Amino acid sequence: MTTSTAPYPRYSDTEPFPEGYNSTILKLFVETLERWRDVQILDVGPVCQENIMFFAGRMHRHYVCDMFLRLKRETGKKPKDRDVFRHLDYPPRSFDGIQLWDLTDHLEDGQVRRLVKCCFDMLRSTGLLMLIAFEKKPFPDLINTFVIGREYLLDVRVQQHLKLPWYCRHNRALMSLLADFNIVKSFRYRNGLREFLFKKPGLIRD
Amino acid sequence: MKGNVQMEKHNFTVGTNGRVDGEVRAQNVSISGQLKGTINAMGKVEVTNEADFYGDIKAKSISVEDGAYFKGSIELSREPHRKSAFAEAAKGPSSPEPAKATFSQPTAAKKEP
Numbered sequence: 660m661t662t663s664t665a666p667y668p669r670y671s672d673t674e675p676f677p678e679g680y681n682s683t684i685l686k687l688f689v690e691t692l693e694r695w696r697d698v699q700i701l702d703v704g705p706v707c708q709e710n711i712m713f714f715a716g717r718m719h720r721h722y723v724c725d726m727f728l729r730l731k732r733e734t735g736k737k738p739k740d741r742d743v744f745r746h747l748d749y750p751p752r753s754f755d756g757i758q759l760w761d762l763t764d765h766l767e768d769g770q771v772r773r774l775v776k777c778c779f780d781m782l783r784s785t786g787l788l789m790l791i792a793f794e795k796k797p798f799p800d801l802i803n804t805f806v807i808g809r810e811y812l813l814d815v816r817v818q819q820h821l822k823l824p825w826y827c828r829h830n831r832a833l834m835s836l837l838a839d840f841n842i843v844k845s846f847r848y849r850n851g852l853r854e855f856l857f858k859k860p861g862l863i864r865d
Numbered sequence: 866m867k868g869n870v871q872m873e874k875h876n877f878t879v880g881t882n883g884r885v886d887g888e889v890r891a892q893n894v895s896i897s898g899q900l901k902g903t904i905n906a907m908g909k910v911e912v913t914n915e916a917d918f919y920g921d922i923k924a925k926s927i928s929v930e931d932g933a934y935f936k937g938s939i940e941l942s943r944e945p946h947r948k949s950a951f952a953e954a955a956k957g958p959s960s961p962e963p964a965k966a967t968f969s970q971p972t973a974a975k976k977e978p
Contacts (some may be wrong), residue, residue: 706929706932706935708927708929712927715940715941720939722937722938723935724935728932788906816931820931
């Protein structure tokens with residue numbers, strides 16, 4: 660038996676996995692929410708100790724619902740039994756902010772629509788939604804968690820227990836799926852990542 | 866086990882095969898099995914990657930391993946003497962003077978959008 664020493668093939672539809680970077684949108688997301696009182700936020704990313712401490716230390720109450728792991732567990736079920744969004748059963752207008760991370764990159768369009776509807780219902784008026792999206796499927800296409808460090812530095816940590824499909828989208832497709840929200844700011848980094856901050860329409864926080 | 870646990874001066878552990886449904890009040894809490902309910906810990910809550918947790922946690926600190934099946938809320942108990950972020954911000958990083966009176970009413974500083 661021989662072992663290949665050839666490098667991994669590189670495909671044109673992939674990008675090298677990004678290294679850590681200072682997140683402009685995370686800073687805006689957090690600093691805006693910190694100005695409000697009794698803030699409740701929801702983090703649907705992979706469970707991450709650093710992120711829990713970061714948000715729980717800054718917000719009144721921090722909710723975590725790891726949709727990545729739930730999505731992975733759903734993949735083993737029959738299509739008719741799959742309904743990952745039943746886990747987002749929070750009452751309407753529960754949160755001031757929702758951190759999606761790169762969840763939409765692992766959902767089909769129909770699932771993204773369901774997710775957006777859930778987020779719209781769960782957010783209070785003027786509530787914020789943060790999203791990260793890859794322009795192209797990274798290589799290797801491992802699932803990572805974005806780990807928050809000092810000065811809003813986002814680093815990535817591989818989640819070996821997660822294996823999910825990738826559905827990277829162009830800006831126009833993403834904006835179309837999130838059309839119910841107002842875009843506050845977006846940012847594209849040289850490492851191929853895009854960040855978006857959306858706001859639920861409304862004049863005052865309800 | 867179904868029911869409430871009250872052992873404020875002791876630690877409480879749910880092993881990998883353990884299943885608890887109820888409210889837990891303890892000094893430190895460690896979960897490696899299933900726990901559905903609320904945890905009120907005077908000290909630390911530890912959730913391992915084998916845990917399946919659903920509920921609310923109030924503790925002084927928390928550690929959660931990657932891979933834990935987790936759905937819940939976390940509220941960290943603040944030190945009563947800890948100064949607010951606004952008071953700290955008012956001082957500024959290099960200002961030797963204490964916070965000005967303009968920040969004596971923190972509610973006024975917290976504007977809603």
